[in-house]
Amino acid sequence: MAKDETKKRVFSGIQPSGIVHIGNYLGAIRNWVGMLQECDCIFCVVDLHAMTVQYDPERMQENVRETLTVNMAAGLDPEKCTLFVQSHVPEHTELTWILNTCASHADLARMTQFKDKSRRNRENINCGLFTYPILMAADILLYRAELVPVGEDQTQHLEFAREVCRTFNSRYGETFPEPKPRFGKVTRLMGLDGKAKMSKSMNNYLPLLAEPDEIVSLLRPAVTDPARVKRSDPGTPEICNIHTMHLGFSPPEDMAWCEQGCRTAGIGCVECKKRLADNMNEELKPMRERYNQYKKNPGYVNSVMEDGAKRCRELAEETMRTVRKKTGLR
């Protein structure tokens, strides 16, 4: 479909983990869906970024495809945005090299995510892990994106991209708009174990496309307010992860029911979780249906990836023509 070039352009990357959970949905995807009408949104499955940690090459294609399909089912309608795979547009790596020469080593060394990931991947602290923010800057600048939806853990990387952008522009002349953060409604969801943020690597997640029975069985043992040992013990909903999930999926009257019932011990955690499961199922059901339709039509998913890569290659080539000229390469 033709995209409206007068709208502000938005870029965001999606990790090809193969698993999309409700934390991803509430923390990012739902905000992206809310931007589809207003902006020219480009979403990219970042397979090159995924190579910076241990991964299984045999499963890469399957994970890329699955991640894309689930995101489409979750509301990233290919008729309203551009979806593509990062490695299908080789200009990402070309611009990365050029931006390497505009990036400060000291700034990279300060990146919190690099420190965290290095601690967790001691046996594989590769250079890609260190220069990851430069590839991310290239992803954004290649499309001259003006807005980047960010969660709290990506603000440092975006600030780095803005610094690289300023350095390039001051060295070679105004070329890229400085991308700005777009903060959406932030829902920071803990995992079902209540110990860490919901994530695939911690195995504490609830899959976005879980069937109704699976939602119930995963919520059953989920950690709640520890003060509620017996049903007659009052609780504090604000410290309970189930309450956070209600905020994401339940209508106002159910929120009031949950908060009031929890504080006065008028409801038990079992019924609170049951109501949450019902509300969650209401929102996720159409996604499961769309997902099943997409799975039955792999040719359509292929055409989404191909159309997305075609549009992005054209945009990227236009940017690179300017960049090569300004940097004296051609």
Ligand code: SF4
């Ligand atoms: Fe959490 Fe609901 Fe139990 Fe309160 S009643 S502790 S909000 S599950």
